[in-house]
Amino acid sequence: MDRIVEDKRSVARKRKAASSSPERDGSAIVSRSVETGGNDRKRRAVSSGGLTTSAAVQATVENETELENSSTPHGDPEFGEDDVFDAGDEASDAARDDSIPSTDLPDALQPTGDDDMEEDDWDDDEEDPSEDSHSVSDSDEEDYVPLEVEVEETTFTISEPEELKVILKSYRQEGVDKFEVWLETLIVTCTCEGNEIGRGFGRYVERDFIQENFWRNMEEPCQELSDIVFKLFDRYGRLKEEYITHPVRKGTGYWGAELNFGNLFILEHVAIKRDFRRMGIGSAVVNSLIAKSNSGERTTDFTIVSPSYLTRGVEEESKGKSKKEHQEIANRAYDAASAFFRFLGFRRIGASTCFGLANDLSHIARTSLASEDFDLPELGEETEEEDKFDGSKAKERAMKRLEKQLPLHHAVLSLSDEKCVECFENFKTPDTMDEWGRTDRFEKNVLHQAACELKPKSVQWLLDNNKNLSLGRSRDGYTPLELLMDQLETKRTTGKRGVATVLISDSFEGFIPDAIACMAALRGLEAPSDIQTLQLKYGCTCGKCIDGLLSPRMKFALSCQSEIGHDMLLIDIGDADKWCQTNEDLAEHLSPNIRQRFLTNKSLRHVFSRIFHHAAITLRSNKLPTVNNIVRTWKDSNEWPAHGFNFYQRGRKTKSALRKIFEFARDQDQWAGDGKHLEAFGEIRCLPQCRNDHEFGFVARACGVPGFEQYVSPDVIWNRRHQESKMLLDTTPELAY
Known part of the structure; x- marks a missing residue:
């Protein structure tokens, strides 16, 4: 997949080039990490304009x-x-x-x-x-006629x-x-x-x-x-x-x-x-x-x-x-x-x-x-099990019909988890064995239904008494586990606001305990460990996420950006004016008072650079880069100057640096940004892929960076276009599908 991405991105650079954004002078950058982060740290604020429905x-x-x-x-x-x-x-x-x-x-x-x-x-x-x-004002609406351009007859x-x-x-x-x-x-x-x-x-x-x-x-x-x-x-x-x-x-x-x-x-x-x-x-x-x-x-x-x-x-x-x-x-x-x-x-x-x-x-x-070509399966005859009911009376009538036609499905929909298990126990007789495999018109069996209703005790009982149910596929091709995962993925990523679909991925805080228990049962995890529980909670698919949410690839990206930030802040650290001008973006989220003190206090500039260094050490220690973990890393380093103690203890400074680390990692990400990180650090391809690889907003919030949304400034797009213009003379590689 990564090779496909790289080849396709090379072809994309052949597309029409747009104007480039101003870049910082990178002549003083000597290391690879600094080269990656130095030239495009400055982001232009380009308005994206309001978006309205046509x-x-x-x-x-x-x-x-x-x-x-x-x-x-x-x-x-x-x-x-x-x-x-x-x-x-x-x-x-x-x-x-x-x-x-x-x-x-x-x-x-x-x-x-x-x-x-x-x-x-x-x-x-x-x-x-x-x-x-x-798109015009109300007063001009009646007279406005949109332009017809590129007219051909x-x-x-x-x-x-x-x-x-x-x-x-x-x-x-x-x-x-x-x-x-x-x-x-x-x-x-x-x-x-x-x-x-x-x-x-x-x-x-x-x-x-x-x-x-x-x-x-x-x-x-x-x-x-x-x-x-x-x-x-x-x-x-x-x-x-x-x-x-x-x-x-x-x-x-x-x-x-x-x-x-x-x-x-x-x-x-x-x-x-x-x-x-x-x-x-x-x-x-x-x-x-x-x-x-x-x-x-x-x-x-x-x-x-x-x-x-x-x-x-x-x-x-x-x-x-x-x-x-x-x-x-x-x-x-x-x-x-x-x-x-x-x-x-x-x-x-x-x-x-x-x-x-x-x-x-x-x-x-x-x-x-x-x-x-592929044909969708035919929809079975209606069994009156409706996932959408119009009115309470209609719902009541439909549920009564469902009770007669599919009593097990009815039990899952109408009873609590504990009562549902009791119903299953009472229903389990030699004469009712054929009932357990029955499906509704969507070809969902009772285990599909119990999993979607997030009833872990019912799910476990069904698995213990009829494991074949876990192999059944719905009309859409999902096993009970796959159907549950698809449902949870939708809840994780999107919501509804009226008729509009709203992206909520960055606000994800993990799946609820019942969902975790259902996933564990369907995966055959009888007593999941703490880390397995966290991985289920936060949607880890690689099995290697730190605390279940920080994937190996994101950890690598954050580590690189931490080291880049530290290297950048050491350049010209003795020249206050030049240092402050060059690193204005790195200090963007600090208070004006702190930025002013950088002009007169070299030790303070040095302490600020150490935050990025200690963030990198924290990540290399397989810990989440939270403020507390970074401060703990600093304390363990025995770097205890008085001015450093106050600077670190006031968490806003550390949090400001952490925010910039996430922003830079996002802006250079393969999909969430301009792809520069993959170009500079190809070794990331050797790391396992995970569902959480590009969820910078979600992980940043989990690390204590409030209000971090995975919105990329238009300047990143301008930067990509500038890179394309530089690559116009390159040879187009053969596409790999």
């Missing part, structure tokens, strides 16, 4: 009734190339989970749907995405049922989003005889600009982007590991670490008026969008869609039918949409609901057959 564009997506998504020029009469699908909403999940979306979600016609619908769903007065005006002729000339206009919308440094909205309109008959839009994402805060940035522009990126990628824009390595969740295994790099084009919306379907217009609109995403300075590496079915069409076809028949109709519609995209060259990404199309024609997903 309200008008979102409204168009939510109200459109004829949607199509695709991304190649080919048409397919069998699947109806000009029928329409929505690439952004959650309707695809609903089709599988029997949670049919409400009518305010986007609608799309089935590719095999009838052409003689009772009414035309196109609204001639409907707001166009190009009329978005959310092409024409083609359709011959059936009569010969007509169709004009495609493609353009980039400018002056609307405050995200335009990394996000571009590309729009295509299609007209015939002066009337608009089709339109579409997508979002071009220059991922390298937002890698450090990928989730945070991608959540804000619109819901469609948020849905896709939280489904597929982690907080740094990397494809989730389960889609690469999990025996089931990886699907065909076509997609791997290559999806961690490069620019994305999210195809959100294509609409074709009813009378002009199945004439090749939809494919023409999509082709124009894809071409636009690869024109000018744009280079799309992957196009991503999330296909779904036509809500209104399914509802009309389902009138008067049973719930089961309704579900079957929805499933057929979703399957038709998936088949449509596969015909166009898309392949499912892992076992997700998203499909991808690589720009690289030699990519394995482009060379594989559609028949070889």
Whole structure:
């Protein structure tokens, strides 16, 4: 993985270069550690600007009734190339989970749907995405028209049922989003005889600009982007590991670490008026969008869609039918949409609901057959075990039905842990042996349910009495342990604030005791040691984290930065003015009074440098770099000058130095920063990888640095761009997928 990262990053440097930020003079730096930290210590404060939701564009997506998504020029009469699908909403999940979306979600016609619908769903007065005006003041909203730049027009002729000339206009919308440094909205309109008959839009994402805060940035522009990126990628824009390595969740295994790099084009919306379907217009609109995403300075590496079915069409076809028949109709519609995209060259990404199309024609997903693609398992018939209940009465009725159909699942959901164990004991008879292996419509057995409900005593009882339950896989391919880990990972990383998804990784304080006990039982740890308990609590996956949270790789990075800081502070220590000017950033978090005293007190400057030295010693001793541990290391060193005692004992000084150590480690991290640390200290590749490797915010808070968030200043991005400009003449290495 690290080699892939290094090779891909080298290719990324070939991308367009941006202006560079001022750098400090590093001529006086003599050691490797000092060279790494000396040149880019000074961070420019560049405003990232406010982020607002593209309200008008979102409204168009939510109200459109004829949607199509695709991304190649080919048409397919069998699947109806000009029928329409929505690439952004959650309707695809609903089709599988029997949670049919409400009518305010986007609608799309089935590719095999009838052409003689009772009414035309196109609204001639409907707001166009190009009329978005959310970024201007309220007083100017009515008169504001966003700019259309990079305008191109092409024409083609359709011959059936009569010969007509169709004009495609493609353009980039400018002056609307405050995200335009990394996000571009590309729009295509299609007209015939002066009337608009089709339109579409997508979002071009220059991922390298937002890698450090990928989730945070991608959540804000619109819901469609948020849905896709939280489904597929982690907080740094990397494809989730389960889609690469999990025996089931990886699907065909076509997609791997290559999806961690490069620019994305999210195809959100294509609409074709009813009378002009199945004439090749939809494919023409999509082709124009894809071409636009690869024109000018744009280079799309992957196009991503999330296909779904036509809500209104399914509802009309389902009138008067049973719930089961309704579900079957929805499933057929979703399957038709998936088949449509596969015909166009898309392949499912892992076992997700998203499909991808690589720009690289030699990519394995482009060379594989559609028949070889991964299919999601069919959803079983409803057993009335609902994870979402509408109203207390409905919940009560559903629970009564569940008690009859799946009594063990009902016990887990309705009883306390102790009562649940009693119920299991009473239920355990020779006549009920077959009941223990029964699953719900999501193919979750009773152990899946007990683990997700965080009932450790029930989990242990089930494992003691039927170990085979631990091998069962849910519809999504998870064993009970894997399902629990997936649930805990979601709780660790994200939360909800209204409809917005909020990143909460930096506030993680460890899993609760019941979750730890369930994990221990499912892992076969009968009496976990203290360190094993801490590793379970803090999500360690390498088995070597200090106190369960500080991974070997992060420890190495913090040690390097501690030594770098110490070396930097020793340079010109006898020249007060030069020392204070050169190390202004290292003393950034100290009080103005202390910084002023540095000008007149050389001993104080020396003591400050020793904090970084003792932090490095603390880390080498396999201890967390907390203020108390660093002070204890200093005391053990027998360095006891009076001025040093006061300086150390007042923990704010030590905490200020510790904060800078974490900030520098974060800013040079492989994923959370500019990657300089990996370039300078390649030996980090020899250390085991861990889930906690890049969680600087979480670890800093655990070490007593309050309010430390893993937000990377825009200057780090500028620094990466400057590095790219220096590497433009380098030879591009062969990519390793």
